[in-house]
Amino acid sequence: MTKQNNNDPYVRFINVKKSYDQKNLVVKDFNLDIRKGEFVTLLGPSGSGKTTCLMMLAGFEDVTSGRIMIDGSSVVEVAPYHRNIGMVFQHYALFPHMTIGENLAYPLKVRKIPAKEIARRVMETLDLVELGAFEKRYPGQLSGGQQQRVALARALIFEPRIVLMDEPLGALDKNLREQMQFEIKRLHESIGFTAIYVTHDQTEALTMSDRIAVFDDGVVQQCATPEVLYERPANAFVADFIGENNHIEGTVRSIAGDLARVELSDGTLIEALNINCPDIGEPCRISIRPENLFIDQPAPARINSVSAEFVLNLYIGDSIHYYFKLGSGTEIMVKVLNDHESPKITAGDETHLSWSADRGLALDRPV
Amino acid sequence: MKGFPKYYTFWQRLGLHGLRLTAWLALAFLMIPILVIIPLSFNVEPYFTFTDGMLALDPGAYSTKWYAQIIEDDKWILAIKNSFYIGILATIIATILGTTAAVGLSNPVMPLQRFIMAILLSPMIVPLIITAAGMYFFYSQLDMTGSYLGVIIAHAALGTPFVIITVNAALAGFDLSLVRASMGLGARPLYTFIKVVMPLIRPGVISGALFAFITSFDEVVLILFLAGPEQRTIPRQMFSGLREQINPTILAVATLLIISSSLMLFTIEYLRSRGERIRTGQL
Numbered sequence: 001m002t003k004q005n006n007n008d009p010y011v012r013f014i015n016v017k018k019s020y021d022q023k024n025l026v027v028k029d030f031n032l033d034i035r036k037g038e039f040v041t042l043l044g045p046s047g048s049g050k051t052t053c054l055m056m057l058a059g060f061e062d063v064t065s066g067r068i069m070i071d072g073s074s075v076v077e078v079a080p081y082h083r084n085i086g087m088v089f090q091h092y093a094l095f096p097h098m099t100i101g102e103n104l105a106y107p108l109k110v111r112k113i114p115a116k117e118i119a120r121r122v123m124e125t126l127d128l129v130e131l132g133a134f135e136k137r138y139p140g141q142l143s144g145g146q147q148q149r150v151a152l153a154r155a156l157i158f159e160p161r162i163v164l165m166d167e168p169l170g171a172l173d174k175n176l177r178e179q180m181q182f183e184i185k186r187l188h189e190s191i192g193f194t195a196i197y198v199t200h201d202q203t204e205a206l207t208m209s210d211r212i213a214v215f216d217d218g219v220v221q222q223c224a225t226p227e228v229l230y231e232r233p234a235n236a237f238v239a240d241f242i243g244e245n246n247h248i249e250g251t252v253r254s255i256a257g258d259l260a261r262v263e264l265s266d267g268t269l270i271e272a273l274n275i276n277c278p279d280i281g282e283p284c285r286i287s288i289r290p291e292n293l294f295i296d297q298p299a300p301a302r303i304n305s306v307s308a309e310f311v312l313n314l315y316i317g318d319s320i321h322y323y324f325k326l327g328s329g330t331e332i333m334v335k336v337l338n339d340h341e342s343p344k345i346t347a348g349d350e351t352h353l354s355w356s357a358d359r360g361l362a363l364d365r366p367v
Numbered sequence: 368m369k370g371f372p373k374y375y376t377f378w379q380r381l382g383l384h385g386l387r388l389t390a391w392l393a394l395a396f397l398m399i400p401i402l403v404i405i406p407l408s409f410n411v412e413p414y415f416t417f418t419d420g421m422l423a424l425d426p427g428a429y430s431t432k433w434y435a436q437i438i439e440d441d442k443w444i445l446a447i448k449n450s451f452y453i454g455i456l457a458t459i460i461a462t463i464l465g466t467t468a469a470v471g472l473s474n475p476v477m478p479l480q481r482f483i484m485a486i487l488l489s490p491m492i493v494p495l496i497i498t499a500a501g502m503y504f505f506y507s508q509l510d511m512t513g514s515y516l517g518v519i520i521a522h523a524a525l526g527t528p529f530v531i532i533t534v535n536a537a538l539a540g541f542d543l544s545l546v547r548a549s550m551g552l553g554a555r556p557l558y559t560f561i562k563v564v565m566p567l568i569r570p571g572v573i574s575g576a577l578f579a580f581i582t583s584f585d586e587v588v589l590i591l592f593l594a595g596p597e598q599r600t601i602p603r604q605m606f607s608g609l610r611e612q613i614n615p616t617i618l619a620v621a622t623l624l625i626i627s628s629s630l631m632l633f634t635i636e637y638l639r640s641r642g643e644r645i646r647t648g649q650l
Contacts, residue, residue: 085551093548095545096567106562107552107554110552110553
């Protein structure tokens with residue numbers, strides 16, 4: 001997934017801090033290096049500071065302290081109109097009084113490119129986003145998805161150094177969103193621009209990005225590839241924010257290298273990967289993905305097992321979600337593919353849930 | 368007139384008919400004093416009343432001589448010229464000042480927005496006679512009474528609040544991310560203002576300018592205080608016409624004013640609805 005050929009950072013955030021009121025920091029000590037051509041997503045709940053970081057890079061917000069470098073030089077003192085960064089906004093921000101063609105021509109006209117060249121590039125770019133027939137229309141006559149494709153085309157047409165996208169698909173419905181994700185990914189693959197994408201939708205982040213920086217409370221909790229984020233989250237916040245997770249509370253009994261031994265409230269001892277497990281004797285949280293749990297299948301490889309009471313199942317279609325209750329009252333969800341192996345059980349049945357030691361993560365307990 | 372919903376009772380129907388009647392009466396109350404002037408301006412007799420001949424629709428009882436008299440009278444020609452000269456220059460000043468003020472006040476970083484807004488709108492609220500008296504004493508110090516410049520500045524001050532209000536309203540629906548988008552695409556602030564902000568608030572600017580022009584065009588109090596005989600405008604001329612020689616020339620001028628004002632009003636409405644259609648994509 002990562003591109004090894006060019007490892008020099010192209011965009012660098014160095015100790016960036018941002019405060020609007022000189023009291024509270026919205027962004028606390030943000031550090032991130034982005035390589036040329038990389039697709040990096042800033043993911044986090046609203047108010048976590050991710051959009052502010054994007055706005056600081058674009059030049060619409062001042063940096064309170066720290067530095068932002070592009071291609072080796074600081075851009076903090078550079079005006080937004082000199083930064084040469086393309087931007088796609090959540091609500092498209094197309095100029096409503098200009099036709100689609102005029103919207104696309106705008107950044108080229110500003111750069112005093114000859115009219116002939118402008119006309120050629122406008123048509124070329126419109127074809128790229130498959131809107132060749134819409135040059136003479138006004139933005140108000142286009143659907144949301146079409147408008148966002150125009151916005152994307154406008155952000156690409158002047159061949160900017162970087163393309164920023166601030167929740168560009170937030171205003172679209174689910175089907176259109178998936179189409180546009182594909183579209184953006186296709187354009188990124190074919191043109192190879194450096195992209196920084198902001199979203200609060202983790203599925204979107206997982207499917208599109210080379211790397212994802214997970215934000216919470218103005219701090220990057222983890223920055224890694226989608227696989228690492230999903231399978232080896234750095235802490236309880238990331239584990240919880242990315243995908244679904246089951247939590248079982250326990251107490252640390254021993255730590256041996258990678259493995260932590262944890263005692264659950266009913267006395268069961270289980271083994272889990274030590275991620276950021278607290279000291280022996282401290283409370284901790286075991287985090288297990290719903291697809292890594294097995295129902296009533298004693299197998300030697302999966303050494304962890306707890307007894308649980310079946311509550312109900314939800315029929316999703318491609319999968320079935322089974323809900324269980326542990327003796328301690330903790331609710332556990334197990335995701336099973338909807339094939340002939342999906343178990344048939346009735347409510348109230350006692351059964352066993354098992355998982356292998358490397359699928360359970362021993363994490364700190366968030367306060 | 369669509370029928371009433373079937374569940375309406377007799378009294379509801381009666382009430383609604385009453386409401387319609389009242390609305391029409393209110394409209395008539397507003398319009399009749401204006402409309403009645405138009406036929407009277409064609410009176411062949413030098414009176415402000417309908418003659419028997421007029422009521423009988425006798426063609427001989429009508430004439431356009433009062434219109435001819437406007438053209439023949441140097442005083443009226445000067446007044447018309449003055450009205451347009453002062454009105455147009457005052458409108459240009461008011462539009463520039465009002466638009467820049469409204470744009471500046473709409474910026475979220477602007478401190479004391481409400482306070483400054485209140486001060487800028489005060490010429491609209493303070494009784495005109497007070498403004499006029501104040502300006503008179505102020506201008507006397509500067510020796511500016513009886514000058515075109517003085518009258519134009521005074522009228523610009525009266526017109527500015529109208530421009531501020533209409534441009535401010537136009538900016539209320541303005542998406543600030545358009546400015547960011549423009550700058551991100553490489554446009555400097557001035558270019559952004561001319562190419563993006565201005566076209567979108569233009570309906571507001573134009574209606575503000577028309578209001579400012581009309582304000583100057585039918586303003587008489589400030590003129591009475593500040594203008595000399597050289598700066599007589601149409602309303603000032605009508606005012607003295609009413610006192611000195613009562614004849615329907617005034618009505619002929621009034622008719623012309625009614626027609627030109629209506630034209631302006633239709634222009635405002637046309638531009639406004641056109642801007643609306645572009646923005647909602649129905650054009």
